[in-house]
Amino acid sequence: MSAADPSLLASAPGPQIRAVRDEFHGDLLEVSMGPHHPSTHGVFRMMATLDGETVVKLKPVFGYLHRNHEKIGENTTYLGSMPYTDRLDYFCAMTNNWAYALAVERLAGQAVPERAEYLRVILAELTRLLNHTCLAGFLLQDCGASGTPLMYAFREREKILDLFESLSGSRMMCNYQRFGGCRVDPPPGWLEAAGRLVGGYGGFLDEYEALLTGNEILMARTQGIGRLAAPLAISAGVTGPMLRASGVDYDLRKVDGYGFYPRFAFRVPLGAHGDTYDRYMIRMLEMRESIRILEPALRDLPAGPIIDPKARLRGFRAKPGEAYGRIEGPKGEIGFYLISTGGPNPYRYRVRPPSFVNLTILEDLCLGHSIADAVVILGSIDIVLGEVDR
Amino acid sequence: METVEQIRDRLLARFPGAAVTVVPNPGPAAQHSLLLGAERAREIAEFLRDDPVLQLDYCSNVTGVDWPGHLEVVYHLYSMARKHGPVILRLRTANRSDQVTLPSLTPVWRAAEFQEREVFDLFGVVFAGHPDLRRILMWDGFQDHPMRKDYVEPDDYEWEPTAHGDVLAKAKRHAAAAGSAPAAGEAGA
Amino acid sequence: MIGTGLLKGLAVTARNFLGSFHDPRRFVTTQYPEERTVLPEAYRNFPFLVSESADDPMGTLRCVACQICEKECPPQCILIEKSADKKPDANGKMQIYPAVFAIDTSVCMSCQICVEVCPFDAIKMDQVFELATTNRFGGLLLDREALAKPDSYFHRIHPTEAAEVEARLAAGRKAAQDKARAAAAPKAAPAASAPSVQPPAAPVAEAPPPPGTAA
C-alpha cells in the first residue's frame, strides 16, 4: 500500500467486499495477467493477488517495450528525434510531434506563423477524436462486447488516418511538425475532405452513443467501478480526461492557452463521480467539444507561410539553456524537458508521458474490485505501452 | 504568480538555515529554477504544496540529469488550484559514485512515485523515504544505469550484417575474438 | 424501463447489418489483392535514388555523395563511399559519384528526412510497399543498382513535387548556362581589346539555392 494517507484510499474498495475478506482468510491466488494477455493494451503485466475473484494486491510491471527513447534522443540531432516522437504514443503521432516542436521552439525562442498554429490545432483535435473513439471501442472490448463497437471506432479512425496520410505521407508515423511550423502545406482538396469528415462526425457520435451510453450492461459494469477521488487524482499527478472525470477543472488548452486555443469557444466537461463510466462519458463529451473547435478552425484557416522563414532545418543548434513544453494530449499532459549546452544534440531529452504517470493509482482503483473490473479499470485509464515504457 | 526570487526570499525567511539559491536559465524560455539543499528539501516541498499563496499541489515532471560532477533531479511543480506556471526545484547529489542519495518527495506528491523509480533505475539516484524503490523499466537483474553519460553498452547483440558502421566494426571484433568460429548467418554486403 | 438501452443497441447493430448490403458507408472493406486503394500522392515508403535517364541509371545518378543524408539519417541506415574519379553531371560539371550507396531497409523507417536535407534532390521517397523478401540478411540491404530509378518514374508517382523540383533544376541549369556564356563572352572580348580587370568570377553555386521548404 502506498504511503499516501489512507483516508484518500477510503473511496476505493467497496464496503461489502472488504468485509468478506476479513472473515475467512483462504489462501490467496497469485495471478499474473500479462505481458502476453488479450486485454492489457500491449506488453503490460499486472501481478494480481486474488482472494477468490477480489483483487487484494495489484502490482503493475512494465518495461517490456523499453527502448531507451531518451538516450536515443540525446545521441541524435534535434531534427533526428522528431520521427522517433511518432513512436511514443503511436496512437497520437501528431500531438507527440507538436509537444516536441513546442518544447524546442520554447528552448530556442522560435516564432511560429499563424497558419502553422491553426494547422497544429486542427491536427491535434483530429487526433483527439480518433483517440477517444478508439478508447470507447477498447473499453467495450474489455467489457466483453465482441468487437462491434471497436470496428465502428476503427471505421471512423481510418477516415482520419487517410487525411493524415494524404497530408504527411504516413497514416500513423506522420513526422509532420518542424521547429517553427509544419513540413508541407495541405494538398488541394484536403481541407474540404477534413470539413466533410468533421461535418459527419456528429452523426456518427449520436449512433455510437445510442449503441453504448444507454446500455444497461455497460452502466452496470462501469458505474461505481474504480472511483478516483479528486485529491488523490491531483496528488498522483493524473492528467487528462481521467482527472476531469474526477471533477478537477484542469485542461492545458485553457490553462496554458498555447496554440491559439483561446480563440476557440469550447467547454471543458467535468465528471461528478470519477468512476469508469464518467471517464468514458467525459471522453465522449470532449469529442463533441473538439468538433466545436474543428469547424471554425477549418473555416477560417489563414493563408500565409506554414513555416517560419528563419527556421533552420539542418544543423539546428539551440543556445545553452533549458525548457519544459507541454500540451494537452488525448491521454493527458505530454511534456518534453530539454536541456541544451549549445551542441547539435540536446544534453538532456526527457519525455513526460501521461499514461506512465496515470498508472500510479491503478492499484488504488482496483483494490476490492473483482478481476473483471480490474481489466475494465485498466481500459478506462487508456494507456499505450510505447509511451509508458519509452 | 511570484517570481523565483520572491519565492526564494520567502523560503529563506521561513527556513533560516536552508540552502536555497536561484539557478538562472540563460535560454529564451527563462524558466529559472530553485536549487535546494538536500537536508530540508522535504520540509520546503511540503511548505510549497500547502502554502496558500503558491498551492503547488501538482508535481508534473521529475527528471534525472547526469552532470559531469554530480547527479541532479529536477521537479516541475504546477498548481491545479490556482492554475499557475512551473516552479522548478533542483536537488543535487554530492558526487556521481558513492554519495547518490536524495530525499524522496513521493510522500509530498504521489505523482513522483513512478518517476523517481525511473530516475533510480536509469540514473542510480537513491531516494530515501520512497515507499517502493525498485527498478521500473529495466529488469531487476540489470546491473548498470543506462542513462548515465559514461554507460557502456554490453556488446552481446546477436550478429546482424547491416550497413551500420559501428555494428559492422563490432561484428569484426566478434569474428576476430571468436577465432575460427564461423560468424552466424552469411557475410553481409 | 430496464431493457430500452439494450434494445436501442440492437437497433443500431441491425441498421448496420442491413446498411452493409446497400450503403457503401457501412461496408468499408476493400478486397486487397483484387481491389487496390488509390495511394495519396504524398504517400512515402522507402527512398530511391533519382537518375536522369532510364537507359544508363548508374551513369546519370544525381547523387554527388555529399553524405549529408548519411549524417542526418536518425537510425543511421545509409552507407555511402565516394568514388575516386569524377563524372560529368546534368549541367556538364565534373562531380564525384557514390561508388557504394546502400540503404538497410530493415532499419530505415521511411521518415523522409534524407529527402528533406538533400540539397541536390537526388533521393526521393518511393511508393512501393510490397517488399517481402526471402533473405533477411542480404535481401533487405538494397545497394545502388536496386535503389536507382529514373526521373520519369519520380514524375509519375509524385507529380506536383516533381514539377517543383523540375522548375528549380531548370532555373539552376539556365543560371549555369548563362554564367558559362558570360564566362565565354569576355574571353572573346579581350581578344579584341586590352584585357579589362577580370571580375571575380562568382564561385559556381556549388549547391542550388538552399532546398525549398516544399521538399
Next chain:
Amino acid sequence: MRPATTYDPLLERAPVVLRDWLTGGLPGPARWLADSLITIAALLAVFGLLFAFLTLAERKILGRIQNRPGPNRTGWGGLLQPFADGIKMLTKEDIVPRAADPVLHFLAPVALIAFSILTFAVIPYGRDLVPVELDSSLLYFFAAGAATELAVFMAGWSSHNKFALLAAMRALAQLISYELPLLLSVVPVVLATGTLSATGVVAAQAGWKWDCLPRWVVFTPWGAAGFVIFMISALAESNRSPFDLPEAESELVAGHLTEYSGFKYALFFMAEYFGMCALSGMAVTLFLGGWRAPLPALEFIPSYAWFALKLLALLLGFIWIRATLPRLRIDQLTRLAWKFLLPLALVNLGTAAFWSLSAAWAGPFQLVRWAAALGLVVGPFLLLSRGLASGLAPRTYRYA
C-alpha cells in the same frame, strides 16, 4: 386427429416413407435397430452440418454487422470455411499440459458432447418425426442438459491452470443459478397443456383462433413472459454472450478452454453450438408451436421446414445479441438470476394458473381476463427491475 392436408402429402411424409422403404425387408427387432441407426445418422448429419454452417453464419453476420464481409476466401462466399476449420482443428497438435490430470482432461470434451447430443433425442422435428417418443420427454431433456455443467467443471479443474480454475468456478455458479429460471419458465407450459411430453405440448398448440391467430403459447401473456425468461436462461445455459463468462476472453484468456487445443477445442465449440440448437429447439416446441404452420393457408409447407425456420430465427437472434451486448460480471449475473428471473418465473406460474382457470369467462370478461394477466406479468417486472438497476442511469455533466 390429423387435419386433412391439402395437396402433396408426399412431401409431408417423405422422411418417414424413405425410412420405411430402406428398412422394409428386415424382421422385427433388426428393423427397429436399423430405424434407430438411420435416425441417429440423420440427426448427426443434420446437426453436424447445422453446427458447421452456424459457425460460418455467425462469422458472416458478425462481419456484416461490423461493416466487413466476413470470411469469403474459402469457396464461393466462404462456404468451405467450416470444412477448412474442421481440417485445421484435426491437424493441429493436441497439447496436454504435463500438470493436467490426463483422464479428466480427456473425458471433459467427450462428456460435454455426449450430454449435448442426448438432448436431441426428444425434440419433435415434424409431424410424427420424433426420434424417441417419451411421455415425460421434457423431464429427460432438462436432466440431460443439466449434466453439461459437470463436464465444464471437469475441463476447468483438470487443466491445472489458474485461469481455467477461475472459469470453472464461474461456470458452476452461472449454470446452476440459471437452471432454476429455465425450468420454472417451462412449468407453466406443462400446467397449461397438462402433459410432460413434447409431442403432447405441440399437439395442444394446434388450431387457429378466428382462422388467423395460431393458438401458440407465446401469444398468451404468461406465454410471452415465459418465452423471454426461457430465452434469457438459454443464453446463460449455453454460455453465450452477454453471459459468456466462463470463456471470457478479456479476463480469463480462454477460461476453461485455455489448455485445450486441436480437435478437443473443436469439440467444446461443437458442444456449445449443439446446446444452443437443443435449447432453441425446445423453445420452439414449447412456446412457438413446434412444427405447426402459423396460418392455415401455409399448411402445404412440410412441418419439418416450419420447425427449421423457427429454429434458424432463434439462432440468428442469439448471434445478433452476441454481436451487440457486453458481458455481465459474475455477481451481477447471479443477482439477475436469483433476484429477477426467478421471482418473475414464479409469478408467471401464478399468471398461468389464473389464465387457465379464467378460460371459461364470457365475452366482456375476456378483456378483464387479459388486463389482469398483463398486469400480473408487467407489474412485478417493473417492480423488480427498479431494484435491479438501482442507481444505474445515464448522467448529465456540468461544464467548467
